[in-house]
Amino acid sequence: MQLWLCPLIAFLLGSIPFGLLIAKAKGINIREHGSGNIGATNVLRVVGKKYGITCLLLDALKGFIPVLIAINVIRISSHSPLMTFDFPEGWILHIPAAEALKGQIAHILTALAAVLGHNYSPWVGFRGGKGIATSAGVFLALMPAGLGVLIIVFLIVFITTRYVSLASIVAAAALPMVTLWGSWHHGRIQDGTWNKPLFVFTVVIGLLAIWKHRSNIQRLREGTENRFTRKAKSTHV
The missing domain is CATH 1.20.58 (Methane Monooxygenase Hydroxylase; Chain G, domain 1)
Structure with missing residues (x-):
């Protein structure tokens, strides 16, 4: 279950259009201003510095959190996660070292799903940002x-x-x-x-x-x- 559930959670979390929501809270449709992009750079230019930084952090967390969860619940016996969480043992899938490739692929599919969720969010017509902040969050975990x-x-x-x-x-x-x-x-x-x-x-x-x-x-x-x-x-x- 973990092998498909982690990428699904990553895509759904990655698809949250924080830039659009932050700008909308200020009465601005970010897609009609600046570059029209919903990413942090355009939010910073159009809405303001603190809103752009907030968007940057939230977009990065969209990549960081699901990958960190995947690394902890899909564990390769020969590797120890840099940051561990005490998930219930029943949630954890232990991958033997001989099958490390399976675990690595699951982690990478989770990371890819988070970035694709941001870049092609179904909530904004399968459009989105450029994925830089979300990718940074992914690589912070990886x-x-x-x-x-x-x-x-x-x-x-x-x-x-x-x-x-x-x-x-x-x-x-x-x-x-x-x-x-x-x-x-x-x-x-x-x-x-x-x-x-x-x-x-x-x-x-x-x-x-x-x-x-x-x-x-x-x-x-x-x-x-x-x-x-x-x-x-x-x-x-």
């Missing part, structure tokens, strides 16, 4: 150290260019390489125990994130993409 590297990559590009979209695209492109580096660094590739479903997932998520940014890529090429700039302080004489 590979927290790798996420830290990606955040550094994102910040370097963003601080240098002031383009959120470009920073997101570069981080998405770097995702599979960071995953491979982590597996090699920990000796998992050398001994054949590396998480192959995770690598495939990072390729899929990276390509999906870049595809969802195709309109941003066009605007970047045309020089019309919105750039975050610091507001100048007003002076009073």
Whole structure:
């Protein structure tokens, strides 16, 4: 039951359009303003900083919570979850080390379902955000150290260019390489125990994130993409 229930919960949780709900609470239809996207970046631009940050955190939790649950209720005997919860024993499916691939696939399907739920939410006509925040939540549960590297990559590009979209695209492109580096660094590739479903997932998520940014890529090429700039302080004489 856990093998199909975890992805289902992930999709339903991921599909909650927090950006749309937050903006609606302020009397704004976020799909009619800015880029029309329901993600945190557009909420920040249109509704305000604190609402954008709230949306960012909630969208990240949509990815983090279901994957963390999956890792804890579908347990591979040779691996210990970084964060454990005391679920009733009857809820936990124990996967022997020899069948680790089955557990890894279940974890990755849960992660993918969360991102797809956000990107193609049935509550908004199977449309949604670009999945960056939700993907960050997923990778916080799956590979927290790798996420830290990606955040550094994102910040370097963003601080240098002031383009959120470009920073997101570069981080998405770097995702599979960071995953491979982590597996090699920990000796998992050398001994054949590396998480192959995770690598495939990072390729899929990276390509999906870049595809969802195709309109941003066009605007970047045309020089019309919105750039975050610091507001100048007003002076009073």
